[in-house]
Amino acid sequence: MSRVSSFNTQNQFNNDYMATLSRNNDGSYNIKVVEKTEEEKENFKRTVKNATLQDKLKAILLSHGVEVGFLEDGDTENGRYSTLNAEKNANGLYNLIRIKDGYNGDKALAEETGHFIVGAMGQDPLVQRLVENMTEEVQKEVFGEEYETRDMGTSPQRECAGVLVGRALERNYNLGNFGSLINRIITKAKSIFYSITGNEVKKAIADS
Numbered sequence: 001m002s003r004v005s006s007f008n009t010q011n012q013f014n015n016d017y018m019a020t021l022s023r024n025n026d027g028s029y030n031i032k033v034v035e036k037t038e039e040e041k042e043n044f045k046r047t048v049k050n051a052t053l054q055d056k057l058k059a060i061l062l063s064h065g066v067e068v069g070f071l072e073d074g075d076t077e078n079g080r081y082s083t084l085n086a087e088k089n090a091n092g093l094y095n096l097i098r099i100k101d102g103y104n105g106d107k108a109l110a111e112e113t114g115h116f117i118v119g120a121m122g123q124d125p126l127v128q129r130l131v132e133n134m135t136e137e138v139q140k141e142v143f144g145e146e147y148e149t150r151d152m153g154t155s156p157q158r159e160c161a162g163v164l165v166g167r168a169l170e171r172n173y174n175l176g177n178f179g180s181l182i183n184r185i186i187t188k189a190k191s192i193f194y195s196i197t198g199n200e201v202k203k204a205i206a207d208s
Helices: 002-010 038-063 068-079 082-100 108-118 126-134 137-146 155-171 176-192 198-206
Strands: 016-021 029-034
Touching: 002 016, 002 029, 016 038, 038 068, 038 082, 038 126, 038 198, 068 082, 068 108, 068 198, 082 108, 082 198, 108 155, 108 176, 126 155, 126 176, 137 155, 155 176
Parallel strands: none
Antiparallel strands: 016 029
16 A cells, blocks of 8 residues: 555656555455546545455454454455445444444344354354344245345355344344344344444544
8 A cells, every 4th residue: 555655645657556455256356557547536435445444343342352354355255245345334333333332223234233143253153143044935935036136255154144143233124033142143142242342433433
């Protein structure tokens, strides 16, 4: 990032050209020089914002003893938890903190929160049991007509599990045989993230 910033502030051609970052499928970046347009400037600004926010989220989680492997794996897979989705990751965490603190969560963010819980607790036996039970039959029941067109990412079972946890947070969906298991997952998530404050997450979003 420093090499890109150096070019954009010191290079003699920076009135017409700019250095930017292109993201590879494995989550790594390449530096490239492009014509300086408003579109390229906005794209670069968004890339820096997402990378900064993702790093801040990792720092928050690590400082409270929460593993961040799911975020790093997300970059490798170019999937749901990747740096490209840093804002969704942050919103999911913030909404979880509000629920943990006794507030009603934002229903519009319930699904993102569900996915965040499933990702962050991916190695937890309860979550693993839920994911393993998300058979193709269950997926079709959960998604209905959307099943044929929805982007399931690299793990349809994990995607389905995240959606169900999100629906449980909305409290307006019959979870059937999975209700007890999902409620145990949510209760455990609240305890895992107990020490994280909403202000920490809000500050990370504002400073990115």
